[in-house]
Structure formats: C-alpha cells, structure tokens
Amino acid sequence: MTDLLDAAELLGREELGALQLERLRRTLRHAYENVPFYRDAFDKAGLRPEDCRASACERATTSAQVSTSRSV
Structure with missing residues (x-):
C-alpha cells in the first residue's frame, strides 16, 4: 500500500520542512x-x-503581498 503514496508523505517533520x-x-x-x-x-x-x-522565508511570504485582485 505504501507504494501508492508520495514519498513526501512518509517524511519526518524536519525532512518535510526542508x-x-x-x-x-x-x-x-x-x-x-x-x-x-x-x-x-x-x-x-x-x-x-x-x-x-x-x-x-516564512516571514517574507506571509508579509509580502505579491499580487492583489487589482493587479491581476
């Protein structure tokens, strides 16, 4: 059954974050x-x-608004 899963689904927390x-x-x-x-x-x-x-990167992606409804 595990062969049907994406390998990323089996990673630990640190490995998935990386x-x-x-x-x-x-x-x-x-x-x-x-x-x-x-x-x-x-x-x-x-x-x-x-x-x-x-x-x-987490701070930048949550605080930087790259597009808005008016800009797209």
Whole structure:
C-alpha cells in the first residue's frame, strides 16, 4: 500500500520542512526569472529568491503581498 503514496508523505517533520522550503525556493526562482510582474514585485519589496531562508522565508511570504485582485 505504501507504494501508492508520495514519498513526501512518509517524511519526518524536519525532512518535510526542508523539502517544502526547497520546492518553495525553486518556485520563487522560476517566478523571478520568468515572469516580469513577479520580478518587479520582488524588486520593489527588496527581495530576491535566494534570500529565502527557513524562518526569513516564512516571514517574507506571509508579509509580502505579491499580487492583489487589482493587479491581476
């Protein structure tokens, strides 16, 4: 039965957190490099994808509003 589960579902708390952070960094990097809207939003906020660290990234993603209903 476990072969039907995503391997991430079996990770411990720390391992899952590290995987989520790595995936978030990859997503942020992709958005920054490929979408002018997000690159401008990051730049205006003084953020770069590589600034994403565990606690700092959590604070930044919860406090930085990158898009609003008016901007999209």
